[in-house]
Amino acid sequence: VRKPQGRSTIYDIAREAGASPSTVSAALSDSWAKRRISAATVERIRRIAAERGYAPNLQARGLRRARSGLVGMILPGHENRFFSSVSQAFAVETRRRGQCPAIVLTGRDPAEQARSVESLMGYAVEALMLVGATDPEPLAETCRRAGVPHVFLDLPCPSAPSIVSDNAHGAQALTDLLLDRAPPPDPDDPRSLIHFLGGDTTLYASAERLKGFLDVARRRGAFFSDSQIIACGYESARARVEIEALHARLGGLPAALFVNSIDAFNGVARFLGALPEAEIAECVIGCYDFDPFGALLRFPVHMVRQKSEAMVSAAFARVDEGTQAPSLALIRPELIIALR
C-alpha cells in the first residue's frame, strides 16, 4: 500500500521493515560496510524497497551531502556536429564516473548562459564545463564564488582552466596542404592566390585560424592582399553569396580555398555544385570542420576534425587535478586528407 501520490521514502520502508530510517538508509546506500548491519536486515530492507519501487530523493540527498552527483555542461546548442559530439563524449564520460550529466543548451546569449550557470550552481553540480562561452569572465566568477571546479572548452577563459582546439596549428596544417596541392601563386594573377572564406574573426577561434592561415600563406609567399580574406560569418546563405561574388570578381574559382566552418562550407558547396566539373577541379578546397558527408561530394575536400573526445577527457583531467589556476591546453585537431 503506497502513498496515493508520489514516491515512498525511507520512513515508509523503515516502518514496514520494523527498522529505523538510518538503518534503511545505510542498508540501501552502497557503503553500508561501516555500519555493521546484519545480512538478514539488509536483505529484508532491500526486498521491501524493491517491491515498493523505492528510489531515493536525490534532492534531499544532495542537500544533506552538499553534493548532488551532477556534473554540468553548458553549450550553445546542437546545431553542429562538433558540439553534438562534445556533449555526447561528456555524457559518456560522466556516466563512466558514476555521476549524472546535466547538459543545458543556452544558445549564444551571454545573459542566458549566466542564468544557466546560476541554475546549475543551484543544483549543486560538482563540476561545470562551459563550452563556447563568448563572455567567460562573469561565468568563471560565479563558479569560483560557489567553489565549483570549472573548465572552459572551445573558447578559453583567461582566468580559468581552458581546453581549446589548436586552431592555429590546424589552420597552418590545412593551409600547407592546400598550398602543396595548388599551383605556385602569381602576385599578378588574383585567381592563382589562396582565399580564406567564412567565420567571424572577432571571435577567438576564427581569429586563431586566420592567424594560422596568414602565418603559412605569408611564409610561403602566397599572401598579397586583404582581399584574399572574406570573413563573412558562419551563415551558409551568406557564404554562398560571397563565393559567387568572388567567382565573378576573379572570373573563376581561386586556385585554393580555405573555408572556415562547416556552415560556410555548406553554402560554398551549394554554389560549386552548379559549376562544371572541370572548373571545380582547378580549385583545391579545404574546410576547417568535419562532416561525414564531406567526403562524398562531387569534388574532393580536405577537412579538419576537432577532437571532441580528447577535449572532454582533458577537461575532466583538469577537474580531477583540483586546481583552478588559469591554464590553456591546446588540442591538435586531425587533418583529414581527401583521397581523390
Add this chain to the structure above:
Amino acid sequence: VRKPQGRSTIYDIAREAGASPSTVSAALSDSWAKRRISAATVERIRRIAAERGYAPNLQARGLRRARSGLVGMILPGHENRFFSSVSQAFAVETRRRGQCPAIVLTGRDPAEQARSVESLMGYAVEALMLVGATDPEPLAETCRRAGVPHVFLDLPCPSAPSIVSDNAHGAQALTDLLLDRAPPPDPDDPRSLIHFLGGDTTLYASAERLKGFLDVARRRGAFFSDSQIIACGYESARARVEIEALHARLGGLPAALFVNSIDAFNGVARFLGALPEAEIAECVIGCYDFDPFGALLRFPVHMVRQKSEAMVSAAFARVDEGTQAPSLALIRPELIIALR
C-alpha cells in the same frame, strides 16, 4: 565577508539585513505581494543579496516545494541530426516556459535508460520526455508510480502518451515519388525493381516504414520478392557491403532504391561515389532521413525530414493537458524532393 567555501544562504543575508530568514525568502521570491513587506526592506535585502552574489539553493527549494523546476528528457545520443534537433527544440521550449531542461544521453541500453529515469525522478523533474526508448513499458511504470507526466517520442509506448513521426505515411510518400520517377517494373528483370535497404525491421519505426513501402509497392505492382528487402541494420559500413553485394547480384543498380536511415545512406553514398556517373543516373534514390549535405552529392537524392520541433511541441501539449491516458499522435514528416 562571505563564507570561505561555498555560497551564502538566506540566513547570512537575514543576519546582515537585520531581518528574518522568512522575510528574506519572501523579499527575494517573485511573489512577495502576499506578505506585505515594506519597499525599503525589499530593497535593502535585494541589494545585499546582489552584493553577495546570492543564488538560491535549488535542491533545498525543490525539496521543500516538492518540485524542482526541471523538465527531463532522455535520448539515445547525438549521433544523428534528428536526435540533436529534438534536444535542441526541447531546450528552447523548456526555457521559454521558465524551466530548466535536463537532458540525459543514455545510449541504447534499456538498463541505462531505466537508471537515468530513476535519476531524473530523484531530482524531481516535473515532466519527462522519453526519446527512442526501445523498452518503454518499465520506464512508463516508473513515471506513473512517481506521478510524473511523461511522453514518449520517436518510439511509442502502448500505455502512455506518445508522439511519433508518421513513418508509414512518410515511407508511402517517398516510395510513390521513387516509383513515379523510375521506369515501370518488369517482374522478369530484378534490376527494374525498387529495393529497400537498411534498418532493423524488428524496431517500430523501421517496421512502419517497411509497411508503408510495401503498401505502395504492392499497390503499384512493384513488389514481387522478399529479396527486394535488405534490412541490414543502421550501420554505414554494413550498408556499404550490402549495396555492393546487391550491385553485383543484379549486375548494376536497381531502378529505384529506398534507403532507410541516414547512416545506411552514408554507406550507400560511399559505394555510389565510386561508380561511373551514367550508371548512378539509372537509379532513383531516396533516403528516409535528412542531412543538409544530402542535396550536395554527385547524384540527386530525395529525402524525408522528420519534424522535430513539431514533435516536441506536441509533447509539451500532452504534458499540459495533464492526462496520462495512452494516445498516439502521428506527425507527418516532410518530403524533400531533389531538384535535379
Add this chain to the structure above:
DNA sequence: ATGAAAGCGCTAACAC
C-alpha cells in the same frame, strides 16, 4: 509588516 517554527527526505554523528 515581520518573526518563529515546522518540516521536505536524507545522512552522519553519536548514543546504546
Add this chain to the structure above:
DNA sequence: GTGTTAGCGCTTTCAT
C-alpha cells in the same frame, strides 16, 4: 548491530 537526533537551505503556515 541498530535507534535517536540534528541538521542541509528553503518555503510556508501561524502568530504577533
